[in-house]
Amino acid sequence: MIRTVGLRKEFRTRRATTTAVAGLTLEIPRGRVTGLLGLNGAGKTTTIKILATLLRPTAGTVLVDDLDPLRDAGAVRRRINLIAGGERMVYARMTGRENLWYFGRLYDVPGAVLRPRVAELLELVGLSAAADTRVERYSRGMTQRLSIARGLINDPAYLLLDEPTLGLDAPIARDLRRVVARLAAEGTGVLLTSHYLAEVEELCQHVYVIAGGHHLTAGSPAELTARAGCHRSVRVTVTGAGPEVAAAVESLAADLGAAAVLDRAADGSLVASLSHPGEIAGPLAMAVVGAGGTLAGLEVAEPTLEDAILALNDRAGMVSA
Amino acid sequence: MSVLSFPVQVGWATFRRTWRVTRRAYPWSYFIGTLMLGVFTVGLAHLGLQAIGGGQVAAGFTAATGSADYLGYITVGAAAFMFTTHGVLWVGKALIEEQRAGTLGALLLAPARRLPYLLGFAGFAFTAIALEVAVLLGCALALGARPAAMGASQAALAVLTLGVAVFGMSVVLGGVMITAGEAHITQNTVFFAIALLSGFTFPRQDLPVVLQWLGELVPTTAAMDVIRGVFTTGAGVPPGRAAVAVLLGLAYTAAGLAYLPRAERHSMERNH
Structure with a gap:
């Protein structure tokens, strides 16, 4: 070993020690x-x-x-x-x-x-x-x-x-x-x-x-x-979503303290993205379905080592400009 | 199990590597280029002797050198100087050339010790120089130089003495060069100093006494007395001077090898 x-x-140089x-x-x-x-x-x-x-x-x-x-x-x-x-x-x-x-x-x-x-x-x-x-x-x-x-x-x-x-x-x-x-x-x-x-x-x-x-x-x-406490990103695509689905997503995000991004796809589907360190795919899917929406897609992006290194360096205050 | 012991294997591999690389880098130009210095030195001495001295040397020169053959004196000095400078250039610059080529790190990583590595360079350098000196002597003989005729063993002993002296100086210089991170100023300073102090092309008795004593610190000075004794005066190897040259050469080698690890670390830190 x-x-x-x-x-x-x-x-060491004459002028400084690094x-x-x-x-x-x-x-x-x-x-x-x-x-x-x-x-x-x-x-x-x-x-x-x-x-x-x-x-x-x-x-x-x-x-x-x-x-x-x-x-x-x-x-x-x-x-x-x-x-x-x-x-x-x-x-x-x-x-x-x-x-x-x-x-x-x-x-x-x-x-x-x-x-x-x-x-x-x-x-x-x-x-x-x-x-x-x-x-x-x-x-x-x-x-x-x-x-x-x-x-x-x-x-x-x-x-x-x-x-x-x-x-x-x-x-x-x-x-x-x-x-x-x-x-x-x-x-x-x-x-x-x-x-x-x-x-x-x-x-x-x-x-x-x-x-x-x-x-x-x-x-x-x-x-x-x-x-490093890096965030997972969960993205759901919801068809037939009315305002109550968007409201349910925003309410869940507010409860979790997560950031939510809502958008409309070209076909009119609602695309909602949430970032949070915890496991939120399940609660998000339940909130959407509970509000009357139909899940057309669900993607979970796990945090990468790169995210972790950047987060750790940020925390250590060592990120170079 | 390797037939050759590790140091011999390293020295031989380095000799072969240097031979190959030099042959590829300088097919003929290196050989011809390095020969020109010696040929011009002997040629100019010949012209000077004819034009200024009317082909004769002063009695003072004969008394100081033990020979009336000025051209032979210059030829021996030029050949010895060529041997010295090219030995220093090859052995002393080996490590800084590795540094410039980006291979010093790879060399230092390996367990091979520096002495056999440098001896591999010295083996190559002295082989290449032998060819150059042979051509130079051929030209000088054609111009009328008549170096003293000594036995092969005396000649070999004299050349070996100069080789030990040059190698010792080269090891020290190698360390200085990689510490300083440059070769040009260092090598030219050394060449100037030994040309002045060691009696290559004029009798050392012509120098001020202080410089004569200073010259005694340089291994090539005593080695040149051995060379002169064999090839100029024909008196043979002076044992005392041979011992001084070899001991100084070995002392320089030991000091250089002791210093090299620190110089190598300094080089790695500077280039970090």
């Missing part, structure tokens, strides 16, 4: 995809770079399988790897195959293991046909795919993913999500940051939310949306 306690990172991470305590176990979410400047990338041994924390402790990255950097580096969506991290004048071979040597992957692994990884990221083409001739997406393969070259016990699908075409991003899910199922510990919150919802069993380097909350995506 990767464990941090009171992790803190300050960047605190990027302020006392984070995290646990990233094997066999689970853990999310690290927050708006820009929340401290996600700094945290990942500390865990990857690229930055040294100002205070706090990091342990990777009980190894201290400061004292046992070599052993820790054999266990981890990092894939960063915004960075190239591969050599432009070498081919995809040469890149993977070189990085395999830097990770002490034995030659007999490395040869098939390079071929497998090239296949995995869809670069088999371009394996012997120089990276400088790759598209941005192809380069990113090679970076992903590089991040898997040492078969890491822990994979740190910083916006890994940034700039990837949808099918490749989907394939990467499948790979990440499979790696976690096989026992790899994964830490994921992503601006694509649907990706986080799909992959992560546990999510830490941070803002301004501080820990805000943690839990499963479902727990976070519930905890």
